[in-house]
Amino acid sequence: MTTSTDITLPRGLLIGGDLVTRSSGGMHDHIYPATGRPNATIPLAGATEIDQAVDAAWTAHREWMTFTPARRRDLLVALADAVHENLPEFAQLNTLDYAVPVSYAATAPLLEEFIRHFAGYVDKPHGSSTPVSGSFDVNLIEREPYGVVGVIAPWNGSLVVSASCVVPALAAGNAVVLKPSELAPFAALRFGELCVRVGLPAGLVNVLPAGAEGGDALVRHPGVRKVHFTGGTDTARTVLRAAATNLTPVVAELGGKSANIVFGDADLDIAAAISGHQGPLMQAGQSCACASRVLVQSSVYDAFLDKFVATVATATIGDPLDPTVSYGPVISESAANRILRDIDDAVTQGAGELVLGGKRIGGALSDGYYIEPTVFTGVDNSSALAQTETFGPVVAVIRFDTEEEAIRIANDTRYGLNAFVHSNDLSRAHRVARTLEAGSVWVNHFSDISPQGPYGGYKQSGFGRTGGLEGLQEFLQVKNIRIAMR
Structure with missing residues (x-):
């Protein structure tokens, strides 16, 4: 390396x-x-x-x-x-x-x-x-x-x-x-x-x-x-x-525990790509803007999940100085141990089903602090996995049926930094964005701060x-x- x-x-x-x-x-x-x-x-x-x-x-x-x-x-x-x-x-x-x-x-x-x-x-x-x-x-x-x-x-x-x-x-x-x-x-x-x-x-x-x-x-x-x-x-x-x-x-x-809402009318390929980047992959999830709660409408839950997991699984992991690498380590040994404990606790408590990752990466990368991109599905929003900021490459996928349910779940957190909405219905996107308790709402887009836009949080x-x-x-x-x- x-x-x-x-x-x-x-x-x-x-x-x-x-x-x-x-x-x-x-x-x-x-x-x-x-x-x-x-x-x-x-x-x-x-x-x-x-x-x-x-x-x-x-x-x-x-x-x-x-x-x-x-x-x-x-x-x-x-x-x-x-x-x-x-x-x-x-x-x-x-x-x-x-x-x-x-x-x-x-x-x-x-x-x-x-x-x-x-x-x-x-x-x-x-x-x-x-x-x-x-x-x-x-x-x-x-x-x-x-x-x-x-x-x-x-x-x-x-x-x-x-x-x-x-x-x-x-x-x-x-x-x-x-x-x-x-x-x-x-x-x-x-x-x-x-x-x-x-x-x-x-x-x-x-x-x-x-x-x-x-x-x-x-x-x-x-x-x-x-x-x-x-x-x-x-x-x-x-x-x-x-x-x-x-x-x-x-x-x-x-910090935040940002909700990333995928509605049934969204472009699932784009939504999966953005969700993978904004979730576990960008900075190995070590970002206040991490979209660590992925809320998916039941009508597209399985189809989206297949695309999302495939996106996350194909991350190029390795030497951060290699320009072809897109995913690196977490910041320290103590951070790695804390994140792995959170993953183990989520499994033990039955917070959701672990469908990808969950382990430390060994082999040629064993000296570094690499953790596999990790995805849990079927997560209960009241669980610690959904409520506590992991600050690592771990996301919780949550199913919802109606727009009202999505808004309720998204706002059911003490945090309010970012929220994300994926929908091709402009009226819905605008309506939902207005009701989300977050300082920034990104519609069909990843978090992309600019000097023209004010950025900051609601609540804690x-x-x-x-x-x-x-x-x-x-x-x-x-x-x-x-x-x-x-």
């Missing part, structure tokens, strides 16, 4: 434009999930480095705001150009971060796309004025940056979070302290280095890989005026408690949005100025 490329892995903490290789948070062996072996030892940020980064960020923010809007816009466009020139390297760094197949390289172009989109907002009006009752006073409503924001990225999405959170924060006028997971630091660090290289003020983007200690220090820091967290529900509760120390506002994009899938004008406004605070006209 290929375990190296000609890329030099960035190893350090990017603080104030400098790469720091010693830190108070200690050292961490980064394990490559495809081989189970370390490919780098990296420093982790502790409270000392977080403090230094926040100070550097405030200095850079003040400098950034002295630039004309046109200059800030042009620097972000230059950053997009630099990202474009380095797309192949970003794709490989993404793979070396967490062993996502290099063929799944959409996140690197997505970074460029978000930068170009939000660069266009820099010189557009962010405020407004309104009349004041009984007066001719001038009443201004301004939108101003927070100053310094903390962004916490999950291991499976450092580039996506750089695109959807860091970039609009910069466009809004903020400086950023980005904390990627210690499990996936490399692509985020390279992005930070490019920010310095194209001429953004040193410290405008600080990148500090860290574990729980660094994350806690970032959220509790009094100089951090807003926090954007992407990750799991349990960790979100910890973040919210820490943010309460200074009453720091938080945006949270959390979080609050706040990334993308779109709504995502930009998350990084702006409102000020009212009234000027007396006498």
